[in-house]
Amino acid sequence: MTTDSLILPIALPLLGALLATALPRIAPLLGVLTAALTAMSGLWLTGLVWVSGDLSIVLGGWGLPLGIGLSADGLSAALLAMSSLVGLGISVYALGYFSGSERGLHFWPLWLLLWTALNGVFLAADLFNLYVMLELLGLSAAALGALTGSRDAVSANLRYLLVGLLGSITYLLGVALIYTAYGTLDIGLLSERVEPSALVSTSLVLMTAGLALKAALFPLHFWLPPAHANAPAPVSAALSALVVKAAFYLILRLWTDLFATITDAGAAFILGALGAGAILWGSWRALRAERLKLLAAYSTVAQIGYLFLFFPLLQALPPGPARDDLFAACVLMAVTHGFAKAGFFLAAGLVQKKAGHDRIDELGGAAQSMPATTFSIALAGSALIGLPPSGSFIAKWVLMQSALETGQWWWLIVIALGTLLAAAYIFRVLSRAFGQEPTPQCFITDARAEIPALLLALASVALLGLAAGPIWSLLGFEGVQI
Amino acid sequence: MTLWLLLLAWVWPLLLAWPTAFQGGRWQSPGRVSRNSSPLGTQPGTHPSTRPSTHPGIHTGNRAATERWRWTLPMLGPLPALVAALTLSVGARLELPWLFLGTALGLDATAQVYLLFTAILWLAAGIYAAFAFRGTPHVGRFHAVFLLTMAGNFWLIVGQDLFSFYAGFAMMGLAAYGLVVHDGSPLALRAGKVYLVMALLGEVSLFAALVMIAQQTGTTEPSPEDLTQLTGLPIALALVGLGVKAGLVPLHLWLPLAHPAAPIPASAVLSGAMIKVAILGWLRFLPVGAIALPEWGALVAAGGVLTLFYALPIGVVQSDPKVILAYSSISKMGLLMLCLGLVLMEPGLAPVGVAAISLYAAQHGLAKGGLFLGVGLRKQAPGQPGFIQPLVLGGLIILALALAGAPFTSGAVAKYALKPILAGAEWPWVAAAVTVATLGTILLMARFLWVVGLRSKRHPQPGLLWPGIAWSLLLALVILFPFALGKPASWLGDWLTISLGISFAGLVAIGAWRNPAWLSPVIGLIPAGDLLVLARPVGRIVVSLWRQLWQPIDALQHRINQAAIGRFERIFKRPDTDGEDALRRWPVAGGLWIGIIALLLVALLARSPLSQSAPSSESNEERPPPDLEVNPGLEVNPDLEV
Amino acid sequence: MIAQFLYGGAGILLFALGLWSLLVHAPLLRKLIALNIMGAGVFHVFIAIAHRGDALPPDPVPHALVLTGIVVAVSATALALALNSRLEQGENEPEPASSPSPGPRIHMQPALSTEPSSKGATHP
């Protein structure tokens, strides 16, 4: 029965989505209830993995390779916990954000379907099932992104949809090739059988390329900023914090698990170099961005870049404590960004709602009249910069140390420049909070909307930084050997 | 149990920051409008009832009740740290494996001195901040930021590992931005910008230095012996990273801007406590006493001398008392760096030297903090008893004398402690240079007293009784310092130099008194922020000289420039979105995508030829044997992984 | 094996053709058709590898995968067309209105193309 609970984080939001579709009048209520249940099931599962190690189940009672497997290891569980908490925060926020608007009616079922797909991706152990999950993710994300109905949003998300389709089809071709050679789709079985060959390499490239499009790896990020910046705030948060991570998670899974025997330093260097490009270009564009949400979107591009910096280092380190540390740091970085960016977007959405726009240069008054929101932006920003004690500070520390250890010092320059640029764009926003006439307001003006943002940002700084150790134990590693 | 004080020392102010931010249930209380505010802040959409100053009576009842205690929180922040410094013995240590990735808090001899004077200073400044800001706009924000800065400062002192030091350093440095720009005036915002840019530069290089130190020593708590294996790069980065905080010329640019811009209690801790942590960092992360580093030592010492002498003349021509104090701080930091450099060159000096340096840092911290707070007290409102201002002035004179190192003051004792370092140095002229600097300091202090005594502009402020009492206690500490710590031999200090200096300063003062226009051309010759302001005209002069001297080269260069600019413009000067717009076109993005696929294919296919069995055995041979691989001491060449 | 390679190879060629067309041609409808052709190409590969010689029945798993894939492709195409039609529908109604139909205008439905030339033809 414990392994049966693997299905809950997928089945519950799916059921909720169906109900919210059928009963639009009470969709917000159903949505929040489902969100609470889904988050609970996700956390429960994370706890199970923590206590009893990896879980897996094969649906349908047919066993492998005929059935479809679900599995949760530390990596899945960490991301599942992130999607649970961030998803819950987004849901509570959306309750306030969409209250009384017709958009909420469309938001809830789509958002729950998106969540289904997210959890599905994190738990899937079957390559073709992942394709279906990715499509569900892409479709619901594009539909959600276009929810404002503005011309910019619709065209940006149309492009997003097409890019997503291109990515999934390419991924599917890679799956077809793998099936040709090994006759199975289960990741666990495949990782035992895969041997270096031209076919396997090609299918790795195809899958990686398809997923890199979806993960918005520079220079394939072109679709992300308009799509994320024009969506409603809760949707932007979900897209930036969670959806992009799903594609990244798969790439990480493929490179370190399924295809671990055939990856190679040169290819990993290419990914790292693209990541470096993402950091510099994304941060620079964020610095030049005129709108708050655009800034956040470009910052996502940069943060995704950091995640790809881990690949050449993971490749270069031999298995052992040092590599474990690096792997855990990578997960920590991804999770921290999930919390921080969700908090940032939610707060940005409040500022936008209050001021009626989100042009950074004119935000002084709005920012100052919403202290809790400004505070959330500051907290999330410090996690994006990588200031202590946030989780990304530790991740960057381990990253830099591994770069030194493997002799790949050039990544240090990239990290330092990226950090400076990040600090510049965050403080560019924060400096608006000073130097204006005070507009006396309560610290918290709209609890339902402001508290989720605040808590998410706080988690990225305090929870993930001060107590990073649990991530290590969740992944089954000894603890830090720095 | 008492060990937990080490944790409480910095967690306590951190915890207090939260309720402080909600001060009075409001982010800021109505009724007063910031001096420097413009009327643009409120946007038309806000509720009319929430507008400031039109309804001064809004906060009543509950809010007033919470107001009654929340404003006191800044005073309570430093108490655990103070208790820890007083009760814990050297060598106390608290392991916290769950924090971050495992850290340790503890007190060594240096840290104890630092914690003590830092806590005292924060307490005095906290009392000042609590009373002086009570009921002003943004009080919550100021107090919260103040407590955050305090927490960072304590954290880096009690933290024994690299993590804690950096975490505290970053928290302190960035939160202090909020202190610097608190006024919101254009001046403060400019100072904040300069401060932030330099602080971030410093932080990034410090971070890189610490990562390298951890990597090269293999531990996050390096002992001086561990540190002997450091290569040049981390040392250089640590020098730059902390040099920004220390005000090492030319990294000092932020200091004379930030100190006057910040409110009084903030300047006091900035100058008294925060810039001192640079010395602490160097003592911890450079191999002090373990190995002679002649080149680095000489460099630090030379930087110290430069800083020492650079700041004095610029400081003398200033007319804002806080700017004068800022330059005096820079100069004193120069002296400390000089001593540190000498210790680095001659490790034998370390046992005495380290203690002397921390003692001097403590003395300067207390005196400088007192001076800044005193400047604030000079701004008291009229209507107070007439004897107060002369008393404040008197206190300031004592503090200035202490700073200058006059006999029977703490300065004399501290300087006496430095004597062995200066005497043991390889450079014979060092002692003479320090004597000259002492003269300069006296002039600077004279100038300060002149400005404070006669020229001080009075912004009436509400009664500052309690801050005044806190200040008097600080003053008493500075006065008692020599009698508590120093031997009688040290009390006199350098009495000859001092009296010479004082007489000279007196002469100048008399001259200026009789003929006020005498010195006016000099005053304000160099604006605060010296290099930053001077750089532009100097640059212009250099360029024009260059042009005149080298016409032909200039013409050639002009042509090259034109070509370069043309190209540059073609690439970059288009509207900013162009690069991104090009990427957004399908053919471009798609072409790049296929290019990436091709690169990845080439990289991976090159490795896995069609033959099915060969690659696995090949790659096994190429790798080093497994037992070598896991040995962390061995350098693993990444190319071998192929 | 030859037949299998020819069928699967045709699928790969379709994939490549679709990819080229997707990247090079601007109109949305062509992009969508290109994506569907790419998908069809991948499905061909699946069908080719389902073949197990003339004696044995084909592998049902790839067939089922193709069926699933087709439904997914249809859904995505439908959503893309709807988004496009919304984009064409006009700049004059930025919010998704809940009020009934905007006017008596008759559309040839579905309006399929973003091609400027075709737009020009319907709005002279």
Added chain:
Amino acid sequence: MNRDLSLLIGILVALLAVVLLWVFHSTLALDPGQRLASLAMERLPETGVSNPVTAVLLNYRAYDTLLELGVLLAALLGIWSLGPPRPGFQRAGPALAAMVDWVVPLAILTGGYLLWVGGHAPGGAFQAGALLGAAGVIMRLAGHANAGLPSETWQRWLVVLGAGVFTLTGLLLAFTGYGFLTYPPGQAKWLILLIETAATLAIGVTLAAAYVGGRPQPTAPPPPPLVTSASAEADR
């Protein structure tokens, strides 16, 4: 459009195709491996259906199919979120109307047949649902603005019917101890039929509703007369 760029892309794509063909060919030359086929065939009798493809879709890999219904629903919800549908076409002329009267019932009937036959021969829920959807498309083309669909409330229940029955069956089985989507022996056939029927209805309604292309309206707007459209065209 830049000619050079499109040429470059062409070359790159061609190279990619060559590499893919080479890899595909070299893999086919090897032993194709066991794959899942023989295993799937071997256990076919236990699945409750005799058509192997249906067995894969609704038994071995039923989870994929469930999510696929989710994808379909997501697309429809996305379409609905974009606003009201455009008005439909003008009412069909008598010849077309007569044909529609024949074709639509025929399509529904054929759909039912396909659903049933899916158990042992090519056919099944998707084919049947597609026919139902096609019937809806024909209705709308013939001037029924709502494509013959019921009211919004009904539509909403119908489009979630497939995935709903599927998920609930799965969860029920999980709670009764069989495991998610693990059919008890002997009941597989009927459960599959139940799910397939629900799915057919849902797919048919979803496809037709997607073709209508907007959030269902409370009342169907009357088909606009020909004259208005002509004048509207003339106005522009």
